[in-house]
Amino acid sequence: MHKKALILAVIAFLLLVSCEDRNADFGKFAAIDFPSYDILRAILGDGEDVEMILPPGGEIHSFEPSPKDMVLISNAHLVLYIGGESETWVDELVESVHSSSYLRLSDGIALLDEEVLDNMEGHIDQGDKDEHIWTSIPNYIKMIEMTLSAVINLDPENESLYSSNARSYIERLSQLDQEFRKAVDESRLKTLIFSTRFPFRYFAEEYGLSYYAPFPGCSHDNEMSVKSAIGLIDTIVESDAKYVLKTEMSASEVESIIEEETGAKVLEFHSAHTVSPADFKNGRTYLDIMAENLKALRRALS
Numbered sequence: 342m343h344k345k346a347l348i349l350a351v352i353a354f355l356l357l358v359s360c361e362d363r364n365a366d367f368g369k370f371a372a373i374d375f376p377s378y379d380i381l382r383a384i385l386g387d388g389e390d391v392e393m394i395l396p397p398g399g400e401i402h403s404f405e406p407s408p409k410d411m412v413l414i415s416n417a418h419l420v421l422y423i424g425g426e427s428e429t430w431v432d433e434l435v436e437s438v439h440s441s442s443y444l445r446l447s448d449g450i451a452l453l454d455e456e457v458l459d460n461m462e463g464h465i466d467q468g469d470k471d472e473h474i475w476t477s478i479p480n481y482i483k484m485i486e487m488t489l490s491a492v493i494n495l496d497p498e499n500e501s502l503y504s505s506n507a508r509s510y511i512e513r514l515s516q517l518d519q520e521f522r523k524a525v526d527e528s529r530l531k532t533l534i535f536s537t538r539f540p541f542r543y544f545a546e547e548y549g550l551s552y553y554a555p556f557p558g559c560s561h562d563n564e565m566s567v568k569s570a571i572g573l574i575d576t577i578v579e580s581d582a583k584y585v586l587k588t589e590m591s592a593s594e595v596e597s598i599i600e601e602e603t604g605a606k607v608l609e610f611h612s613a614h615t616v617s618p619a620d621f622k623n624g625r626t627y628l629d630i631m632a633e634n635l636k637a638l639r640r641a642l643s
Contacts, residue, residue, distance in 0.1 A: 528642035535610075
């Protein structure tokens, strides 16, 4: 079912549900995506009060909420989401129910245009904004601060607890941010080379890095043409890069060719867009992911 039709159907359904039924799970917080979930979990100090709508390992670009998801969202104290092209269905829901319990985190961030370099395959509409705002740690800190204010407004009695939790997380993120800056300053190379799509423009802008990738950040394509594969290999050789990066849970058919033709090894660089079911169960955080990315970055730019 088309997302808009689904939204209208669920809204009609909700109007028929009794108040008693709708309040059965009231008190939960709903996070549409993993970055939002991680922020709420950090502030509240417990993930049990947060429901993540996108299933672990899911792909937000193709996700369609179920009626059960929509009911859960409707009952939540606060619905946190990034916003952007992949989550326009949430915007439509907000407009339909006229609720103030939704916080769109992209509203507080200076957005960059989606970028397609000359060498990239795929197409985006002119004027589209890049939605991967959380890949910049300073952006993520701003998102935490926005969410903290919203949570305190809902539960002012526990302001000190929420503020303490947020402050602790922000301090650790700020320290990691400084380590990224130091790693870039001390690196031999200043270009990120990816064999997959590139959802890290905010990250690259933040740390003064250029990049090369065969596909833009929101591309659904993952099969390179021969021309793109040759261009990627030439770029690796010309820059004398020892490592090439790929996004999480992705497989590039040219990885073995890259290693054979250039000797460069392929490393994972995680976008924190989602986590695997196992990582979600084990409580992996955005901070954990970015700390692993720091290790990969040091090697990739060495």
